[in-house]
Amino acid sequence: MSKECDYCGFRDPMPFTCKFCGNPYCYNHRLPESHNCSGLALFKERIHDSGGLYNYKPDQMVKKHKKPVFKPLGNAISTIRSSYSLTILIIAIISFFLSMVIPGYFFYLALYPLDIVSRPWTLVTSIFLHAGTMHLLFNMMILFFFGPELERRIGGKRFLAVFFLSGIIAAIGYSLWSIFIVGSSVPAIGASGAILGIFACLAVIAPHIQVSLFFGPPVRITYVLILLVLIDLIFGLLFGLTDPIARSAHLSGVVAGVVMGKQIKKMGQYIDY
Structure with a gap:
């Protein structure tokens, strides 16, 4: 044809x-x-992010009889280069345990809406704090399953941009909601906004992906995203000011992820498969 x-x-x-x-x-x-080819440039970027090599050199051969050498630092660096998603997950887990043993750790890194100007670093550091084991487990599970998928499609650098920009916009959205609507300064912690931004960006770039919910039949990722947004809206209206979950941060992260996903898709800066 x-x-x-x-x-x-x-x-x-x-x-x-x-x-x-x-x-x-x-x-x-x-x-x-x-x-x-724009796809070739993105493919090369992915190979570079994963630590791959294009040029073969004879002196890089490893003899079969040579025993492998364990290098903790080298292995750690290789892991960081190959998967930003996994690196973020590891940092979040380490930060969770540090918050339980270091006095003042939580206070110094948590986001307080009224102090956002004097403590701007908390826009990022609050992403790596979690209120409890279940909070951490739920966020890291979503990051583990969907983070690498988005990273493979758009490359490591764009993945980091989506993650951190979604987290920062989620923190700003929560702060504005708390100050001007709720009138409180309850601290915010967690990676939910950033991770929902990742999920939303993936839903825009690859809407055909099938996701299984609670061992049920697989459904399109876009439907799951709509369901998550509806849950936040409904519970936010039902519980109002008494809701302990930062719904405004979730929704702000989703909006950020959708906008960035549309821009990446428009520019063709992704790989579809």
């Missing part, structure tokens, strides 16, 4: 489909380098 070349417009009876960007090309522009 003939198709128009996405680069020159020539209708080729036997078109080639680029494995990096998925677009059809004629014989002359079939190679990624011949049509300025």
